[in-house]
Amino acid sequence: MSHWQLLSLTPDADERSIKRAYARLLKVHRPDENPDAFQRLREAYETSLAEARWRAQADEETVETPLAEPLPPAPEEVDIPVRDMHVERIEIPTVVSPPEPSLGQMAQWLVEGKERQLMEALRHWLSSEWLVPFEHRQQFEQCVLDWFESAPSWSPAFFEGVCQAMGWNEDQGNLPCAYWRWDRLIRHCEVQAFEETLRSDLDRFDADKLHGQAAALLLKPMSDARRRAMADHFTGLDWQRFTQLAETIEYQYPEVPERLELQPLDNWRDWLPATSYRGVSLFLWFALSALLVATLFTVPVNRDEPLAVLLMPFLMPILLWLGVKLYHVWTYVAVAAAQFDVWLSQRLVPRRWYRQGAGLLVLRHVVPAAVPAALACAWSDGAPWLRWVSPAVVFFGTLYFTQLALSGGRVSIWGRAARAIKLKIGRLPWHLLKREGVLAVLAVAATAAWVYSKLKAVA
């Protein structure tokens, strides 16, 4: 049942007939006798009234009363008829004219940013006799609100000062306008404040290159090499600030960089340091183990070798750990040569993987990937195709998983698949194991079973 039906009206009813219908039904659904029915009626009434008023407002332009219009001339002294009391005389003081400067002048000042001057004028107005009657006060208040809404920019401190002077206080529920209007002003304030801090951060960076690095990395236009070098020297705290700033801009103040005529990095997530290289390790472990098992097919086996091959996957992590340590040493060299690295990578690495210096770099990632590839080449005996295919698979696989790890917040295909599986079987105690743990257990079990059957066949 629509709110119109509840009032037995058609949707084009005017305010008067809505009120009449409400009054009629109110006698039936009295608030003290049937609160539930009353509430339904009340809600229908309020909704209908709001719609009717909105329609009426859309139909005709609202006529605004000019502020300077004086009050209707009140008689200076009036006898009030008072029953049971002696007759009193009350005089209404009449005020001649609004104070100076004019409202138009003040609005102009706000646009020109003369806040101090405006504040003084505002105080002068507020202390004047002219604003004592509520009618003038209400009009004045709306006027001040209009200034704030139409002026392109003003400082939050000034707005706060005005709030104090005008007695606007959100905590006490004293707001001059509807919430949505007020929230817009508050948001404007927050944007201004944010803009201020951002600007001062960037200025500080320009001055000493020590402070405001997070803002600079995110917003300053600079060469890839320069940005890479800067990011390499970021500490954990710097990254935290960087993330916070980037998220704040993205979610709360997307318009601020434009106001400062800056363009934030659109791929800022790529720049975040990789949280884990587990994907790479897992891939290498799996690929190299698979390679060893594959050699069992391609070469004639002697009796001891299958056992050694069976043990190999379990020893592999030690090998990988050594490799990681070696890689860490290498990164010192690579970071030192960052400038050359970026220059080289710009030319050699595909754009999708290079990502303006945030992705794969030749010295840092591509060269080290050649090491496991060489290992694969060395381990693949027997079939010549394996000798060619295996290094290529290992090399590109390593690169793929490395760039995946570098791509920060994005989730890989594997990650998504694993999550989907996890959701499906989430009710089982599986979730106690980590994602990699599940894969490892499955892989080991499968390999062992298969090798066992093979051995049996050989025997």
Added chain:
Amino acid sequence: MIIGIDLGTTNSLVAAWDGEHARILPNALGNFLTPSVVGLDDEGQLVVGDIARERLHTHPHLTASLFKRYMGSARETRLGARVYRAEELSAMLLRSLKADAERALGEPVHEAVISVPAYFSDAQRKATRIAGELAGLKIEKLINEPTAAALAYGLEQRDEATFLVFDLGGGTFDVSILELFEGVMEVRASAGDNFLGGEDFDDLLVEHFIAKIGAADLPDLNQPAITQRLRREAQRVRHALGQAQAARFTLREQSREWHLELTQGDLTTVVQPLLDRLRAPIERALRDARIKVADLDEILLVGGTTRMPLVRKLVATLFGRIPAMQLNPDEVVAQGAAIQAALQARHASLEEVVLTDVCPYTLGIETSMQVGGGFQSGHYLPIIERNTVVPVSRSRNVSTLSDNQKVVRLGIYQGESRLVSNNIFLGELEIPVPPRKAGEVTLDVRFTYDNNGLLEAQVHLPINGETRRLVIENNPGVLAPEEIAQRLAALEALKVHPRDQQINTLLLARLDRLYQESLGEGREYIASLANHFQQMLDTQDEHQIREARSDITQRLVHFEREI
């Protein structure tokens, strides 16, 4: 018969509908206004009204006044051997008003409509209800004072109007904006200040007097007798300045006297801070009602303090027009309450009018908000916004915050701030919930605010279909039911001062007070009058007593005028 009672800070009234008018019922002394003062006399019997007011000066430890200000709080006042809460003191007053009404109407009275300031909170309203219960009255309804005043003005006979009620009483200030159409009287918005009234004007005058004379020069100001005397004098000066250009503030103590000449200008300067405080509630009500001043058809002045020309001038200036004051501002609320009582009883002589009121405060619960990575507690989630038409029932959904949460603690608050720490705590409820992941358990919190301004909270858990109702506990301002029964018994045991002797007791109390206040010859004169009257009382000859009483009363009027 349902009566209407205006339970004021300074004065209280009782009225009833006689079929044509709302009639104010006189008390045992024949007055319409009963001062809101209660006390115990020398025999431990209960005295109320004018006698108690006289005894406020002579026996400050046995009398209590201004207790309406402590309604809804745990504050207790000592009277003789026992301490009493504001509810109990109000109950004593209500009991006396009930007796007055019964005598005037000639029939027993069991039900009443009591008026409360529109800006009274939940706890204060509950306390008023309990006071009625303690006095043996069934409270049919609590009506807001400005609404009652509007009813008394008979505005319902007009077709369509919007008006503002400016109610400045002894202790509270209320503003209500009402709209009238088609026999519906609708409160659009209410705002106010529960601690702003005539008594505060007196306080400021007393402070001014002390500051001008110098505290070092004056007798010990901590003596209750001196305080009471200063307050009474301040009130007298304030009333006098309503007509005269100047008045003299006098304090006598033993053989010394202090004077301060005050003009109307001085009064304006002294009370300016209070006059400034009148602005904000009016502004808020106008904003909440979304109304332009020009659209108001009338401004009604209600409450004794609006008799002050100062206040009326201010109102005239603020609104740019002459406020209406056709009815006696002291009596209009009681009359309105009586009309409401008649409406409640569906009295045939009254044209049907339906009244809708609003809740003056925002009511809500405490919630946590996600800020950055964590949660920050202490945020306010409004459930019923202020100035929503009542009765109203609204609900909001909240959910658990952490995994395996076992209990949800729901804090209920009243106020306008976004942080609960700035709002008034009303109560708390602990709800056990089944342990689930964070956010999986939702709670449906429903607030129901009834026609009398009493709040009920209800929590429904869709996950297991459980429903819990919140009896607001832990609120020190509200008495628990068992306590009510206990206090009721204690109050009933209290003997009331015999009604037919009240007029004589009042005269004696007045003589007592004047004896204390006056010096030298005057004092001897009063003493002789008191002795004479006591002798007459001892004769127990009704005729002689009456003659002596009127003679002495006249002499006292002269005496008081002279000093």
